[in-house]
Amino acid sequence: MAHESFLAQVDLMFEKAAAHTKHPVGLLSQIKICNSVYHMTFPLKRDDGAIDTIQAYRAEHSHHKLPVKGGIRYASAVNEDEVMALASLMTYKCAIVNVPFGGAKGGVKIDRRKYSEAEIERVTRRYTYELIRKNFIGPGVDVPAPDYGTGPREMAWILDTYNTISSDTLDALACVTGKPVGQGGVRGRTEATGRGVFFGIREACSYADDMAALGLRPGLGDKTVVVQGLGNVGYHAAKFMQEGGATIVALAEYEGAIHNPEGLDVEAVVAHRRATGSILDFPGAQNLERSADALELPCDILIPAALEGQITSDNALCIQAKIIGEAANGPVTAAADAILLEKNVLIIPDVYLNAGGVTVSYFEWLRNLSHVRFGRMSRRFEQSINEKLMRAVEQVTGKRFAPEMFEEVAHGADEVDLVNSGLEETMIDAYGEIRELRKRHGVDLRTAAFINAIDKVAVSYLEMGIFP
Numbered sequence: 001m002a003h004e005s006f007l008a009q010v011d012l013m014f015e016k017a018a019a020h021t022k023h024p025v026g027l028l029s030q031i032k033i034c035n036s037v038y039h040m041t042f043p044l045k046r047d048d049g050a051i052d053t054i055q056a057y058r059a060e061h062s063h064h065k066l067p068v069k070g071g072i073r074y075a076s077a078v079n080e081d082e083v084m085a086l087a088s089l090m091t092y093k094c095a096i097v098n099v100p101f102g103g104a105k106g107g108v109k110i111d112r113r114k115y116s117e118a119e120i121e122r123v124t125r126r127y128t129y130e131l132i133r134k135n136f137i138g139p140g141v142d143v144p145a146p147d148y149g150t151g152p153r154e155m156a157w158i159l160d161t162y163n164t165i166s167s168d169t170l171d172a173l174a175c176v177t178g179k180p181v182g183q184g185g186v187r188g189r190t191e192a193t194g195r196g197v198f199f200g201i202r203e204a205c206s207y208a209d210d211m212a213a214l215g216l217r218p219g220l221g222d223k224t225v226v227v228q229g230l231g232n233v234g235y236h237a238a239k240f241m242q243e244g245g246a247t248i249v250a251l252a253e254y255e256g257a258i259h260n261p262e263g264l265d266v267e268a269v270v271a272h273r274r275a276t277g278s279i280l281d282f283p284g285a286q287n288l289e290r291s292a293d294a295l296e297l298p299c300d301i302l303i304p305a306a307l308e309g310q311i312t313s314d315n316a317l318c319i320q321a322k323i324i325g326e327a328a329n330g331p332v333t334a335a336a337d338a339i340l341l342e343k344n345v346l347i348i349p350d351v352y353l354n355a356g357g358v359t360v361s362y363f364e365w366l367r368n369l370s371h372v373r374f375g376r377m378s379r380r381f382e383q384s385i386n387e388k389l390m391r392a393v394e395q396v397t398g399k400r401f402a403p404e405m406f407e408e409v410a411h412g413a414d415e416v417d418l419v420n421s422g423l424e425e426t427m428i429d430a431y432g433e434i435r436e437l438r439k440r441h442g443v444d445l446r447t448a449a450f451i452n453a454i455d456k457v458a459v460s461y462l463e464m465g466i467f468p
């Protein structure tokens with residue numbers, strides 16, 4: 001069956017939600033449209049002297065707030081439609097979690113497994129140089145971050161290239177997020193998207209009435225989970241779900257999937273994959289040769305954490321999960337979405353669920369602009385107040401705290417504690433907002449999330465006086 005392009009799907013989801021708002025048509029199309037796309041082509045000199053022509057993109061979807069924000073992906077399927085779709089999702093995502101940025105996304109069409117580290121570094125530096133020349137990067141303009149196929153190392157190269165060329169000497173650190181901690185990164189950013197996925201699913205599962213509507217009990221303790229993708233997002237989401245009490249019954253990667261209804265230990269699977277080069281043949285688990293079959297296994301929660309377009313009208317009817325937690329961007333097509341809703345599946349949408357990454361990117365950006373580590377001025381003060389309180393309790397009660405308990409309770413908040421608490425607060429608040437809109441409009445969670453985003457972006461435009 002022919003499928004709509006990724007951008008067309010995102011736009012369909014937008015239209016579905018826009019119908020529930022009262023904004024003028026012109027304003028709605030301004031919100032939906034992608035403002036600017038830069039398509040660049042540049043040469044890469046391979047290690048053996050051959051020349052490759054590299055296609056790369058940066059799409060800036062909405063400038064209603066600056067800077068615009070979004071990751072850069074390295075994948076062979078990257079194209080203009082995809083970066084525009086992903087940039088649109090970033091605008092809605094930032095609005096939903098109240099992060100004051102517009103949306104953007106970049107991509108380099110490259111299969112990174114076929115390139116050496118030195119080649120990837122050359123590509124990254126050249127890509128950054130192109131962005132600088134066209135004013136598509138800068139702390140107040142456009143701030144990239146990691147996405148599929150990139151991580152802290154690429155972000156450090158971007159920063160270094162920006163630092164070398166740009167005349168911005170004070171705030172240059174804030175030109176990119178997801179950097180290594182020693183290069184201005186914030187503690188907790190690497191695991192932020194996966195942790196946010198966990199907070200979002202835990203929150204969704206905490207409502208007894210919503211769970212009863214699915215024939216489930218509240219809480220994570222009795223839930224079985226399938227995760228597709230063991231990259232940064234999938235690995236951390238699986239790990240936090242397991243730590244939160246859920247049972248991971250299957251894990252899927254591109255080489256295949258493994259299934260064990262008794263449960264898989266995520267760390268042990270990752271260690272096995274590191275040692276053998278594959279998740280297959282994990283002790284006690286059954287192999288599934290076709291990775292996509294894992295999506296159709298019986299489970300309570302399915303977490304697609306790889307790429308877009310994984311659940312389509314071709315396999316939607318075979319999905320047995322009662323909850324789908326979209327850790328990836330766009331894993332469920334618009335057609336599949338309709339089929340799954342018909343089957344009463346609760347879809348926790350990407351624009352909300354994977355927003356933990358950009359939320360903590362926001363914290364990193366703030367840290368870079370303020371030039372101070374979170375907690376630097378308050379941690380010791382907090383600790384001394386806590387200690388005084390505990391000593392007073394000891395005096396009044398005549399009893400003493402055990403030393404470990406004393407230390408644990410008195411401990412002032414470190415940077416990572418503050419980051420994680422800000423992330424938890426963000427995910428819980430945003431879920432409350434979209435759940436409320438879901439009820440008020442009698443719609444699904446994705447439509448509610450889009451209504452929420454559209455309303456917030458509309459307010460920005462109206463306040464600018466552009467649409468009186």
Ligand code: GLU
Pocket residue numbers: 069070071072143144145146147148177329354355357358359361
């Ligand atoms: N690439 C991530 C996303 O899709 C993070 C973006 C960011 O931190 O700017 O949300």
